[in-house]
Amino acid sequence: MSHATTTVEPHDLDPYAPEAQLAPAAYYDRLHAQGPVVHVPERDLWLVAGHAEAVQVLRNHTQFVSGDGVTFEVPTTRTERYPLIENDPPLHDRIRRSVQPSFSKRAVEALRPGIEDVAREITQEVVDRGEFDAIPVIARAMPDRAMTLLTGITPPSAAALADWSDATSRAEEPAGTPEHASQVMEAVTWLVSEGLPAMPAHCLGRLIVDSGGNDGSLEEGTERVMVLASMWLAGIDSTGGLIGNAVNAFIEQPEQWDLLRERPDLVPNAVEEVLRHGAPFRAFFRRTRTAAEVAGVPIPAGARVAVMLAAANRDPRQFPDPHRLDLTRENAKTHLGFGNALHVCLGSPVARVEVASLLSELSKRVVRFERAGDPVPSASQTVQKLDALPVRVVTAEGAGR
Numbered sequence: 509m510s511h512a513t514t515t516v517e518p519h520d521l522d523p524y525a526p527e528a529q530l531a532p533a534a535y536y537d538r539l540h541a542q543g544p545v546v547h548v549p550e551r552d553l554w555l556v557a558g559h560a561e562a563v564q565v566l567r568n569h570t571q572f573v574s575g576d577g578v579t580f581e582v583p584t585t586r587t588e589r590y591p592l593i594e595n596d597p598p599l600h601d602r603i604r605r606s607v608q609p610s611f612s613k614r615a616v617e618a619l620r621p622g623i624e625d626v627a628r629e630i631t632q633e634v635v636d637r638g639e640f641d642a643i644p645v646i647a648r649a650m651p652d653r654a655m656t657l658l659t660g661i662t663p664p665s666a667a668a669l670a671d672w673s674d675a676t677s678r679a680e681e682p683a684g685t686p687e688h689a690s691q692v693m694e695a696v697t698w699l700v701s702e703g704l705p706a707m708p709a710h711c712l713g714r715l716i717v718d719s720g721g722n723d724g725s726l727e728e729g730t731e732r733v734m735v736l737a738s739m740w741l742a743g744i745d746s747t748g749g750l751i752g753n754a755v756n757a758f759i760e761q762p763e764q765w766d767l768l769r770e771r772p773d774l775v776p777n778a779v780e781e782v783l784r785h786g787a788p789f790r791a792f793f794r795r796t797r798t799a800a801e802v803a804g805v806p807i808p809a810g811a812r813v814a815v816m817l818a819a820a821n822r823d824p825r826q827f828p829d830p831h832r833l834d835l836t837r838e839n840a841k842t843h844l845g846f847g848n849a850l851h852v853c854l855g856s857p858v859a860r861v862e863v864a865s866l867l868s869e870l871s872k873r874v875v876r877f878e879r880a881g882d883p884v885p886s887a888s889q890t891v892q893k894l895d896a897l898p899v900r901v902v903t904a905e906g907a908g909r
């Protein structure tokens with residue numbers, strides 16, 4: 509079937525318009541109503557929001573390349589590209605092979621007890637505080653500590669690390685500023701001068717920087733540092749954003765929290781469903797070098813193509829009643845929150861353990877999350893997340909259960 513591209517009012521379909529950013533569900537509905545592929549001429553941008561079509565683009569890495577940039581702006585001030593996400597095969601695959609064993613089932617299981625301890629400590633703090641901002645206390649606390657367990661890097665503070673990770677994506681969006689770009693430089697400079705020397709003897713950071721990865725194939729110098737830096741920065745804002753979105757969804761749909769408390773066996777599917785419903789990355793980009801076609805829509809050579817991950821997760825053709833959080837959703841795992849195919853998130857097994865541990869520990873002791881003030885959406889145009897989420901918790905202890 510061929511879908512004609514429709515050029516409607518730009519503010520209706522522009523993913524960077526404030527109304528799209530602040531009311532994403534309504535925006536995704538508008539997008540899906542236009543068909544799976546939409547052209548936004550004002551931004552010189554092709555949007556792929558259909559779930560099946562997004563998968564098709566992500567799997568077709570020869571026509572939709574990552575090597576010309578996976579963000580809206582092609583970075584100008586950053587001279588080193590990120591070695592995994594911004595490269596295509598065969599270079600991408602060589603680098604990925606060198607770190608993949610550190611994310612095997614066995615390797616990640618070895619991290620689990622430490623991450624579960626962190627989840628218990630966060631839950632204790634939640635219970636002790638009663639009323640607090642869930643972003644620093646829950647959302648940022650988990651990835652800050654989990655990434656230290658994973659990499660061996662101890663950041664100066666959770667807040668500094670969150671700002672660095674936030675700047676990494678914001679530097680390359682339409683509203684990105686030189687300040688964001690310089691924060692990324694500051695992060696990498698800190699990593700080289702202070703982070704690396706302080707790493708313990710045996711950790712992933714040392715394996716990468718001292719030994720060149722599991723197979724020793726990473727080139728000495730910049731390649732090694734950039735592999736570690738990009739992985740480290742990728743694992744913070746993403747996971748923190750997701751956790752904040754998940755807590756917010758449970759405030760809005762408390763019956764789903766009740767269900768999780770009744771049925772701890774739902775935790776693994778709940779992780780997938782919060783990734784579908786609250787996917788932090790709105791889009792990753794690909795660029796065409798030759799003319800291509802998706803769903804019958806011709807896309808010219810040299811096009812900037814946004815694979816709209818969060819919108820695809822709300823595609824009603826794939827997920828009935830898509831805006832509803834439903835922990836029993838059978839195909840939740842087909843979400844695109846982690847992308848798909850060769851660039852599928854390297855850290856996804858770790859992120860899954862972080863979220864599962866938190867849901868599991870919190871649901872044992874927190875009966876209900878309630879709003880204690882207005883949530884504050886982030887100004888990030890790339891990551892859908894909250895900067896503040898005031899909550900009050902009713903605890904099992906307090907409720908006499």
Ligand code: HEM
Nearest residue numbers: 592593742743746747750792845846847851853854855859
């Ligand atoms: C909830 C948390 C996370 C989300 C939603 C997420 C999302 C994503 C997505 C969508 C991609 C694919 C990008 C593309 O196709 O261009 C990706 C790739 C990547 N992610 Fe994550 N991520 C998360 C956590 C992490 C963590 C904890 C790490 C730490 C190791 C990490 C490291 C990476 C790396 C290195 C890549 C590039 C992989 C490649 O190109 O082969 N991410 N992530």
